[in-house]
Amino acid sequence: MFEQSSHPRSLRAKDSVLCATKELLDEGGLGAATVDAISARSGVSKATIYKHWPCRTAIAAEAFGRRMADSIPLPNEGNVIDDLTEQVRRVSRFYSGPNGKVFAQLLAASVTDEAAAPYFREFFLDTRRANVAELWERALRRGEVNPAISAGTATDLLFGPLIFRLLTGHAPLTEHEADAITTAALHGLLEP
Amino acid sequence: MFEQSSHPRSLRAKDSVLCATKELLDEGGLGAATVDAISARSGVSKATIYKHWPCRTAIAAEAFGRRMADSIPLPNEGNVIDDLTEQVRRVSRFYSGPNGKVFAQLLAASVTDEAAAPYFREFFLDTRRANVAELWERALRRGEVNPAISAGTATDLLFGPLIFRLLTGHAPLTEHEADAITTAALHGLLEP
Amino acid sequence: MFEQSSHPRSLRAKDSVLCATKELLDEGGLGAATVDAISARSGVSKATIYKHWPCRTAIAAEAFGRRMADSIPLPNEGNVIDDLTEQVRRVSRFYSGPNGKVFAQLLAASVTDEAAAPYFREFFLDTRRANVAELWERALRRGEVNPAISAGTATDLLFGPLIFRLLTGHAPLTEHEADAITTAALHGLLEP
Amino acid sequence: MFEQSSHPRSLRAKDSVLCATKELLDEGGLGAATVDAISARSGVSKATIYKHWPCRTAIAAEAFGRRMADSIPLPNEGNVIDDLTEQVRRVSRFYSGPNGKVFAQLLAASVTDEAAAPYFREFFLDTRRANVAELWERALRRGEVNPAISAGTATDLLFGPLIFRLLTGHAPLTEHEADAITTAALHGLLEP
DNA sequence: CACTAATCGAGACGGTACGTCGGGTCTTATG
DNA sequence: CATAAGACCCGACGTACCGTCTCGATTAGTG
Secondary structure (H helix, E strand, O other): OOOOOOOHHHHHHHHHHHHHHHHHHHHHHHHHOOHHHHHHHHOOOHHHHHHHOOOHHHHHHHHHHHOHHHHOOOOOOOOHHHHHHHHHHHHHHHHHOHHHHHHHHHHHHHHHOHHHHHHHHHHHHHHHHHHHHHHHHHHHHOOOEOOOOOHHHHHHHHHHHHHHHHHHOOOOOOHHHHHHHHHHHHHOOEOO | OOOOOOOHHHHHHHHHHHHHHHHHHHHHHHHHOOHHHHHHHHOOOHHHHHHHOOOHHHHHHHHHHHOHHHHOOOOOOOOHHHHHHHHHHHHHHHHHOHHHHHHHHHHHHHHHOHHHHHHHHHHHHHHHHHHHHHHHHHHHHOOOEOOOOOHHHHHHHHHHHHHHHHHHOOOOOOHHHHHHHHHHHHHOOEOO | OOOOOOOHHHHHHHHHHHHHHHHHHHHHHHHHOOHHHHHHHHOOOHHHHHHHOOOHHHHHHHHHHHOHHHHOOOOOOOOHHHHHHHHHHHHHHHHHOHHHHHHHHHHHHHHHOHHHHHHHHHHHHHHHHHHHHHHHHHHHHOOOEOOOOOHHHHHHHHHHHHHHHHHHOOOOOOHHHHHHHHHHHHHOOEOO | OOOOOOOHHHHHHHHHHHHHHHHHHHHHHHHHOOHHHHHHHHOOOHHHHHHHOOOHHHHHHHHHHHOHHHHOOOOOOOOHHHHHHHHHHHHHHHHHOHHHHHHHHHHHHHHHOHHHHHHHHHHHHHHHHHHHHHHHHHHHHOOOEOOOOOHHHHHHHHHHHHHHHHHHOOOOOOHHHHHHHHHHHHHOOEOO
16 A cells, blocks of 8 residues: 555565564654664665655554554454454453553554554554444344444444543543443443 | 642743643644744743743643633533533534644643643543533433443543544544434444 | 942851852862852852842852962062972962862853953952062062063963963873973073 | 764865854854854754764864964064064964954863863864974074973963963053063073 | 666754753842 | 842753755666
8 A cells, every 4th residue: 555666675675664663662652663763773764764654653553553453353252242342342451551552652643643644544443443344234234233323433432432541541441441331332321 | 730839920921821822722733832932922931931831732731721611611401312412512513623623633742742641631631521420410310311321431432432533533523423423322332 | 349238148148158159169160150059058049149249150259269369378488499489389289189170160251251250350360460479579679580571471471371271281280390381481491 | 083974965064064153253252153043054953063063162163263273374584582472473463353352262161161172172272282383393403492391381381371361361462462471481580 | 697777775964843951130028 | 128039031052853865885677
């Protein structure tokens, strides 16, 4: 995506950069993933780096995102309640772990860094949203969920609260909290 | 909060700074609210500014937050459905307006800028959350909502999705979307 | 000199300031003798300090100078050669000791700090030059020195080289070097 | 000296900086040669400037020193008395002119600014001292001066007094005074 | 197998903002 | 009424990182 010079040299360079960036992110968060640092560690010059990405944040988004998709496999318990409960738990666990911090920084940076937003969207949101959409479709087919609600709305309702808490830290991201959110989202706020 | 030396000079300086910052935020977003710019426009020296706030973001948070509380008055329609629907609409409208951009930048900056987080929390979250909590209490007393759900969870469920969309821009913040979120949150995702 | 408010409080304040300054100079050179530091240690407010001295350097000059006069007593060996040799040695020793550093900083600061120059002159130069002038008069009366040369010229010839070396550090200030200078100055550069 | 990356860009930047600094020194002394001012006038960024020099004073020393060497040509009258007399006069004239002030500020700054001292030494002292040393050698070969006296001592004896007066302003730097110093230094202080 | 273009590494550079420091002035409340 | 306390303005400091740039060396795939 975004470019495809299939020169072997380009490929090697891109790989080195993403690899080095990932390391730096792991070691010191987004703040440590300076372009100079990335260049130094990867052995790829800044000029070359900027030939492949529009800005620092984009590199970080790609580097970090590549391996995140796999790290949260989609559950398939057979019924929507268990599926969604488990998925929200997994994401919540991811957010409260060491990677959550970096994820938050990345999301925050994408707000400022216009050019990085598409990268962030591609490597984080799209995959994740597609996953949940699939899960949602399954549930729809089984007649378990309200067909008036779109997969998008459902996704935001379930994961928006997690993101919100991750960013501001105004409430914890424990499993218990995750379950409370899922339950409330599934059954609604109103008195039964 | 944080300090109040009640010295008239301090007060004048703080006021000038907050005022100037608000103007700059309105004119050019968080990017324009440089400490140098704030200092220049307010006539308060940088040294003095840094005696009152730990960092640039904190100033912006306070300046922007002071007047936001008023800008979203709490509705009181007599029943929880209308109240929450209206409140989510108002917040959504605020987010999609010119201030939404600045709010997002501020929230994003607070992630990076550790020292600014408490300022952001105080001037944005606490007030807002207290408001919704009040609304929630009212509904609880009227037996309209599920008492097993805390005000905090309810708040996050309703506004988390808005924040999520504001930050990533992956979905619009129209009134229609706001209503879809509110409805889903109120009645739940499951098939009735 | 320079002011004479004989209020007892003024006197106490001046003394405290000079004392504190001397300590700070001894501890960390001129760099440590910040006005704030002086104020803090002496318990005299900055406003009061600036009522007594025109600038930081002036305080330091007075504080440091007060006790220097005594620290280099005038020799009286009975003949000019021994007298001058000994005096140059003493001054040279002073310069190469811990106080020499501070003296150099003070002299340097007086160049920039116009207001401090008279203080420096009074507390350092005048006394010293008067001393040497006295020594020179004695020698003149004994017919030991060239009456065509003024005391001022003689002083500069003997001590200028020391100052020069102290400031630039281009040559050492050992006793041997001091003697070499004195000898050359006394007998002249030309082939006998 | 100190580094010469021979990159053409480096050279251009260094040149611009030195040039701009010289102008600023001429216009307003060392006080006007702010790093910001230098950066603004030269079009070279502060970061780049600090990559070439350790501190402000070092830049000024180099800028000012580069052209000073030429401004005081070495006399060659054929005999040491005339040579030295003339040289002392020239230096004295230089010191009492507009450049003298800047020179004094520079020398003073080098005392405080440890990092600048080598620059000052290189661009001012070394050349000058080498010049006088050459003159001294010539005189030695002609048997005109006392071979027991080193060139260094002679230099300090002749120019130390000038520096001393330049810094403290305790005595004028007229030609008459210059001659008095030279005469005294050449023939010695003692009664013939 | 050399040749010619693209591509690269290295890193200098301009720019912009940062947060800090110290000097000297001014205000307020105290004794 | 002078003082202690300390807030304040000013102006400069040296640093950090961004994204652009120039350079000479390295490399591909053509003739």
